Amino acid sequence: MANLNLGSPKLTPPKILSLGFLLLIAVGTTLLCLPVSSTTGRIHFIDALFMATSATCVTGLAVIDTGTQLTTFGQIVLLVLFQFGGLGFVTMATLITLVLNKRISLKERLLLQESMNQNSMQGIVLLIRRVLLYSLVIQLSGAVLLAARFMLDMPLGKAVYYGIFHSISIFNNAGFDLFGDIHGPFSGLTRYVEDPIVNIISMLLIFLGGIGFIVMADVIDFRKRRRLTLHSKVVLTTSAVLIGLGAVIFFGLELNHTLKPLHAGGKVMASFLQAITPRSGGVTTIDIPLLRESTHFLLILLMFIGAAPGSTGGGIKITTFAILASAVYARLRGREDIIMFRHRISKDNVYRAITMTLLSLMLVVIATMLLSVTERASFLTVLFEAVSAFGTSGITMGLTPELTMIGKMLVIILMFVGRIGPLTLAYALKPKKSKELYRYPEGNITIG
Template sequence: MANLSFGGLKLTPPKILSLGFVLLIFAGTLLLCLPAASTGERLDFIDALFMATSATCVTGLAVIDTGTGLSTFGQIVLLVLFQFGGLGFVTMATLITLVLNKRISLKERLLMQESMNQSSMQGIVRLIRRVLIYSLVIQLSGAVLLALRFIEDMPLGQAIYYGVFHSISIFNNAGFDLFGDVHGPFSGLTRYVNDPIVNITSILLIFLGGIGFIVLSDVLDFRRRKRLTLHSKVVLWTSTLLILLGAVVFFWLELNHTLKSLPPGGKILASFLQAVTPRSGGITTIEIPLLRESTQFLMILLMFIGAAPGSTGGGIKVTTFALLLTAVYGRLRGKEETVLFRNRIAKENVYRAITMTLLSLMLIVGATMLLSVTESAEFLTVLFESVSAFGTSGITMGLTPELTTIGKVLVIILMFVGRTGPLTLAYALKPKKSKELYRYPEGNITIG
């Protein structure tokens, strides 16, 4: 991996990306610590750091209610943070460069390649331009639809502001909402559980933000190219199957429980939104603590899988999940190769998927054990919060506002690693690779 020199320091692209997130979080923390950012007493440093990390890492977990605890200035700070965090600060920096009509250097192109998970720099600037255009159009469309619906419940100016804020928040999979100021602290979108406009708009925004900009670009090019890349096929098929399966299982588990009082249309809308939002959306129309434990565990599994690479979402990613399932299925059939859509997958990618999954599991297990010691909560609640933080999902069972200082620090680390990615962080911290001058003899151990 190429090293880039900045101020005499040689840094790899993963290190620069990780450092960029740290600087963005630090700047957001300082702004949220200002008296103008809160409606009451000034935020403590740890609370400001938590909120800035959650926004930059597009998580949505909050130690204070965004609608009642933060002023308009504080809310706008969050909005800027999750816009930069969702699209990536490299993408936003590219936007500034393009607006100023400046030349994009080789260093910047290498950073773009790393931030978009691309294998080469070819066409990377054109892809970034498309990302910016798609994002603007999608978020503007969502803002218009939501504002038109919110006008029925609030003044025009507030409806427009709420439409813009929630469209950007939902598309970037940030999960922050302002309805605590309307319906009570931490109320979320529960009042809109039967509303088709709010639900369908939210589902589409989460889905489009979660499949990744590479897939969006590929789908829009389909009419010209008449084919999709392997990556796009895997993302679209796996995402669709997870949503359908998640909605059906949620409906089945909650039909005679939390969905019992809803009309048929409301049951379907609630099932689909709750199946989509764990993939990193962060907004809910059903109170999560009221769900059955089996349903809560279903959401834990969906949060762990997450969204697609190169998207605004987190988790181990749907491509990793699909690759692991295919590899296991192939081994059970005695196949040496892993094949997806008649394409052989390189063993290096299979090993990468296994490494990513194991690192993620180890991180979640370790964090859950520590949080079980520091927090007074049931185990499933602690596990739910840990996976939500790692998967940058932002769904909570109510533990986040009650976290101890140590608990907040642990969740901050989970959110940061979940957004930057365990492998990216591992690459950023690893020492310089040295060539191996010898090989050890092969040995055999018993498996199973």
């Protein structure tokens, strides 16, 4: 990693992270614009920019079909982008540094701390090493299992390639797939809706990529430490509740609709996958436009919440949602303190959660209003697209390929801010150590 003057206000960690993602997007756009990347001659610049941003921000929204309109070279460009984008370019740069056996400086540790959303630099390099090891093992295992399944449908070489591509894509919550080449453009995994192997592996990859590397390391160390951190408890519990509740509601809403033709096992698998994928997974086995409006709104809520901090997913993060829900519960019970797993949550964390949520909500509302003007689609379809882009979820009701030029630019901005915004806000909202010299008198405002 190059030495970075983080002491300069012009090169703060959030700015370096933002510039790094912009650089990845610029390189990816340039490569996708080359004739060698397209099966149809040359990709339009705005489409190449959209695809590069979607891959780098691990979103999965696509204006062109990955399986039919991109060559193997173009597909590999996307693969590299969402691998770097998912794990973070800082983490990948650290891997190169470790391979070259170079020392990681204090300035670079500060950047790693920010990229992993950590409160301390202690053990940050060890954490990065473990992140890289866990990611490699999980993605390799997923690739082998998926390749073994795909061998039943295609030649060995193609099955291996598909296994590697989809394992990396799903684990990094990117949501890109190549099955348009086999089942038709933008078909996704709909042909595997009742396939237990594809469904279970996909759900595990999305879940592991979405809980965050901090939680993953904590769970692996559970045998030694015999306890989990508060962060891990909140992430795992909230994830289980959201997935379980989401699957039950999805099952109830779609039982006599899109799930009706499926067998009992297929209905259960489809419900759970569709409850997990809004965490930022982006892969679906059900045709999203065919769902009920109530189910669409359920997915919008799940996409807005998103995955865990320090993961490959987006959204406001499930810890933010958990803190807000606990704050509401404490207020309804008349309690002053917010208690989670016998720990009191600081007011600073509550303020940060409120600020994060309101800023995210304002961004989605403004983007939805603008898209409602530029696009010829229903309000729910536009809202779904905006939340999917912000939450880097990558599922769509079919609007993405039909976006206007202005609409594509708006969604590009949403994807970028959705990926970068939470990191930048988390850094900007950290409490300052300086003590206020005076306080204003307390005032009362009537609420409710």
